[in-house]
Amino acid sequence: IDLSVSWLGLSMASPLFNASGVMCRHADELDRLAASCAGAVITKSCTLEPRAGNPEPRYAALPFGSINSMGLPNEGFRYYLDYARRYDYGRGKPLFVSVSGMSADETLTILGELARLDLPCLPEVNLSCPNVPGKPQTGYDFAASAALLDAIVRIYPKTFGVKLPPYFDPVHFDMMADVLRAYPTLGFVTCINSIGNALVVDVERELALIRPKDGLGGLGGSYVLPTALANVREFARRLPDRHVVGCGGVTSGAEAFMHILCGATVVQIGTCLYEEGPGAFERIAAELSALMRSKGYRTLDAFRGRLGTP
């Protein structure tokens, strides 16, 4: 059974890696991911300056997933560019740098610096990044997304990707795909980010579970799997010449298989990695391998994007 993936000039021994935000804020965490069975590593979304993030409690594990309102705690982009400079690309594990400026200008400044370094790492631009006050997150503002991407391709000439929030309306799939299709250097889209602004209640204490935003936070884990799969399949259909990175609700080989069957080239793991640790990569890869064997598939290409309809 061959779990390897070659894409965007990269080669990965496993299709599995971390979702940005989980176990990737500090260099020691990133090194631990690089030493694990993960096929690649991505950094916590960075901003121009370091950020402590929101007051705690800001993350909670739930019966079927997680809720978080971390508030972009990160060491600042220079820290991650320095990590990207020192990273050992020869070990065959690509490094992705997630970028989420507090404004479009911040994102552009960071990408300009990244372009100057001309390193082998690839940026994943987080479109859940804040937009101008009074406007929804960038990914839900199609004009703002197009304006940001117009500016990005002017200052960042190489291949990059975007992290998308989940969409819930076919017209939104169409509208966002129309925006993204216009940028030939957009090599991949990662579907999905957490489902935003959920609210989880502690009945006994009659309190929200997390403190920021009066309890509102992004939902992750098994709760979001069906929405993640829909977004993967719908964007893979609309952008057949780009890669889709699947993210959302992967806790097993079967769920990784679902994402790839829906069209994902590779798969990110968030909540399950946070709760289980890096051993999740080895377990899920072994489960995926066993499932493929039982179905007679020797490679991921044998079933990628082949979901049918009854």
Ligand SMILES: CC(C)(C)CCc1c(C(=O)O)[nH]c(=O)[nH]c1=O
């Ligand atoms: C939600 C933002 C804080 C604007 C971006 C960072 C982010 C966070 C976070 O740092 O709170 N959590 C997520 O689940 N997804 C994200 O993209």
